[in-house]
Amino acid sequence: MSLWKCGIGGCAERFEDIESAIIHQTVDHDRHECAVCGSVVPDGYFAIRHAFEEHSRAEYVRAYDADSTAVRVREDVKSEIEDEADLRTVVEELKRRDAL
Numbered sequence: 001m002s003l004w005k006c007g008i009g010g011c012a013e014r015f016e017d018i019e020s021a022i023i024h025q026t027v028d029h030d031r032h033e034c035a036v037c038g039s040v041v042p043d044g045y046f047a048i049r050h051a052f053e054e055h056s057r058a059e060y061v062r063a064y065d066a067d068s069t070a071v072r073v074r075e076d077v078k079s080e081i082e083d084e085a086d087l088r089t090v091v092e093e094l095k096r097r098d099a100l
Helices: 018-028 045-054 057-064 068-084 087-097
Strands: 031-033 040-042
Touching: 018 045, 018 068, 018 087, 040 045, 045 057, 045 068, 057 068
Parallel strands: none
Antiparallel strands: 031 040
16 A cells, blocks of 8 residues: 655655545645635645636646646646545545534
8 A cells, every 4th residue: 555645845744545645734734825816725635626627727837837847747646636535535524624
């Protein structure tokens, strides 16, 4: 079984499942202010999901001074998480904790 790494800043936390990693990112890290629209969202997966579902790739590139590699990396992370995670369980746990 591979461990999931938090990946926010210098955080070295590792988790046995992706759901625990997402919950950690949401609960234990500061919120992220979207550079495109100013929305404040949990950092990590939810910030990536927000950026790519609410905004165009061009908006993301301009707002974050990103290049195509940065976009692909984040799209790959989003895709990998969505392939693995039971996001319904994550959302239910975060609501239980009142962290969303």
